[in-house]
Amino acid sequence: MSRREIDNFGNQNIFRGSDERSSFDLLESGSYSSRHHSGKRKTNVAHRDVMGISASKCQQLADIIGGEVISSTPVCTIMRLRDDIKATILGLPTRSPLALPFMLTFENNSLNLGETVLRQKEVNPMLTALRRRGLIVTAFHNHWLFEKPRLMYMH
Numbered sequence: 322m323s324r325r326e327i328d329n330f331g332n333q334n335i336f337r338g339s340d341e342r343s344s345f346d347l348l349e350s351g352s353y354s355s356r357h358h359s360g361k362r363k364t365n366v367a368h369r370d371v372m373g374i375s376a377s378k379c380q381q382l383a384d385i386i387g388g389e390v391i392s393s394t395p396v397c398t399i400m401r402l403r404d405d406i407k408a409t410i411l412g413l414p415t416r417s418p419l420a421l422p423f424m425l426t427f428e429n430n431s432l433n434l435g436e437t438v439l440r441q442k443e444v445n446p447m448l449t450a451l452r453r454r455g456l457i458v459t460a461f462h463n464h465w466l467f468e469k470p471r472l473m474y475m476h
Contacts, residue, residue: 374429382427397427403438410468420465420472434476441471448475 376390379397383390388401403421410420425435439447444461451458460476 374427379427382425386423386425388423388425391424398424399426400424406438406440406470406472408468408470408472410465412467420468436474436476439473439475441473444473444475451475 374393374397376393379390379393379399382397383399386399386401388399391398391400400418401423402416402418403423406421408415408420415421421438423435423437425433427433437447448458448461458475461473463471463473465472
């Protein structure tokens with residue numbers, strides 16, 4: 322079974338099957354891992370404002386998505402790993418943050434950037450969900466050759 326949807330920009334999206342969930346659904350359901358490296362939450366935050374975003378505000382944003390503050394200077398950078406993807410590259414299992422990221426940055430100038438790894442079947446639902454929320458996708462690409470499952474990265 323499939324359904325067709327035309328978004329506000331005139332783009333056609335076709336959804337097949339009933340098990341497809343957007344990464345927003347995965348995020349809200351807690352399918353992203355908030356543990357990184359040793360499994361212990363670490364923060365690299367200084368207690369001062371950086372480009373107008375305080376370290377405590379950066380930590381609050383991290384807490385909202387269940388991620389961790391990677392850096393609060395020069396911009397607030399938050400990461401959370403996808404723990405629902407069992408990926409291999411060249412046949413070897415990986416849990417690398419380079420392969421399985423959900424990363425966000427927040428700056429005082431209203432520029433908020435992000436990158437998330439997506440399974441191929443999650444691309445259209447995620448793109449539609451972002452557009453519905455008025456967010457602009459600026460890049461979509463792959464990082465790896467010989468990975469399983471097929472992983473795509475959206476900014």
